[in-house]
Amino acid sequence: MIKIRDIAHRAGASIATVSRVVNGSGYVSADMRARIEAAVAELGYRPNAGARMMRSGSSRMVGVLLPALDVHFFGILAHTVEQALFARGYQAMICSTAESPDHEAAYVAAMLAQQVDGVILAAVTSDNSAVARLNAARVPIVAVDRALPGTPAVTADHHAGGRMLARHLLDLGHRSIGVVGAPGHSAPVQDRLAGIVAELAGAGLAPQSIRLGPEHSFEACRSLAADLLSDGMPTALIGISDMAAIGALHAAVARGLRVPDDLSVIGFDDLPAARYTIPQLTTIAQPIRQIGEAAVDTLIALMRGTPPPPPPALPLTLIARGTTAARAGVTLP
Amino acid sequence: MIKIRDIAHRAGASIATVSRVVNGSGYVSADMRARIEAAVAELGYRPNAGARMMRSGSSRMVGVLLPALDVHFFGILAHTVEQALFARGYQAMICSTAESPDHEAAYVAAMLAQQVDGVILAAVTSDNSAVARLNAARVPIVAVDRALPGTPAVTADHHAGGRMLARHLLDLGHRSIGVVGAPGHSAPVQDRLAGIVAELAGAGLAPQSIRLGPEHSFEACRSLAADLLSDGMPTALIGISDMAAIGALHAAVARGLRVPDDLSVIGFDDLPAARYTIPQLTTIAQPIRQIGEAAVDTLIALMRGTPPPPPPALPLTLIARGTTAARAGVTLP
DNA sequence: TTGTACGCGTTATCAA
């Protein structure tokens, strides 16, 4: 590993001067700066992260703690966040907690030891000892996707999204509406559900039935939906996420139901896969990439101590595609 | 931040002894060990990663460099690799190169500065200056998904997979077979294509047409397939990946084709989404999770200097589902 | 404008 002394020697300068050039601090003559920069480029010098970290207390790293990377939504979010951080000169330390508070705690401890400058966090639970430790160490946190008490959050309005799901089906004349989704413990899922229930209540209705499971996979959600459908037939089914909706779609097809003629299905997220079901999935689009970038902008402001930018609008959009239709016998205005 | 001196003071020991306990090295009396462990637990001490790194030259981190995290295949791979590393006491530093050699180079530089103990890499290109720098720094590397000259690799046999794709269609009586996929520059894509061509050649055939694009998304692949179909109709279409196959499926449906009656479609990977198309996608399953774990096992052996475990079988499996059928007019034996 | 020298928290060596 090539170190600061090597550069100093090569450029005929002292290590202090090299440091000043590398960090852009203090006065250096143009001539000296050029010599040093040349040496840096030539030898491919990079300051040792450990030494720098020890000296300055900052690692130029941001921890990104997500419940899973094999769930496509979080994969996309991780990608966006990382690219945004990279563009601003920060390293992302991406970890996936596997929806486990224990893993989360272990990763937070590791991040503290790494002296990360900030953390972007989609927390497993909202009463969170990991968050408390981060706060105690005065590490700025931005919550993403799911709110966290006492922490700036960048998240879509899941409750409003829930209302939009129900509203769309109500507008199509549906009155018997089932709900499936996972993971049941997650705050966004609960928020969307609450929105659905609230909107239905406004129409004097309640969900025909609700099935939330622990595991967020196509297969688990298909099975949830199959159960629901065999217990009694709604005219429409809400998937709390696109994964759930796609699982539901298959449960319906397996029963010989035609979608959307016999059963309407709607999802949430607008993952790439939503446009590639047959028929194409009606869903509420969540601006994942904007969420990632806004989270990064907010965190960077926090780390610098500057006022965070105004929270951007994170619009939820109904994407009406092929899996929802007016209830049989209903004529729309 | 609580440091080793605090523990030493609290336990009435010297920092050297605390270090021995924390690292499990050297002799310490049971009594002293107990006192120190108690203090560590009580105060929540974690050795400062920067200091440790500077002293020992090791960061206990493994760099994981993938072309993208928003491609579901890599999201799953990242997840597996990270969980496996975590279980063995290593931190993953996951980066996504966005299929760009420049990003790749920047991340490798960062990893070198971080003094990662090893790297798991799905390289953008195979003649790779990033790899050369890693080798120069004597950082062990394991190639994953795509082979890299001079580097131990854990990857499915893409060429054999290509043959399996063609073989399945040949067995069903197809003689006019198109190929779509992306990204065209990627080695696995090229290898699978070569396998397809080889297997077809064995039957005295060549692909009816081939369309490879730069961008690996449903939409880009759908458009590729739409082009291909409007230039001339094969009886079967190979997607070089499930994404490509799903795009192709939609291009076919958009032309009013029935799958598999008018056109057979087959994919590669067996992503979760493959089972959730309609009809369900026939594909070649790649054992993603095994690949991730094998890569970690191999890398850990390399880092420890122990002989790497024998490369596990990474079986490719034909999953015959609903999108392939015998060519019209062909009776299977 | 440039250089010297100290200390950041650990681990490892050596002496006790």
Added chain:
DNA sequence: TTGATAACGCGTACAA
């Protein structure tokens, strides 16, 4: 079995 202490590479007061 334990403790004192010298590095590790860097950033920054402070001196020149």
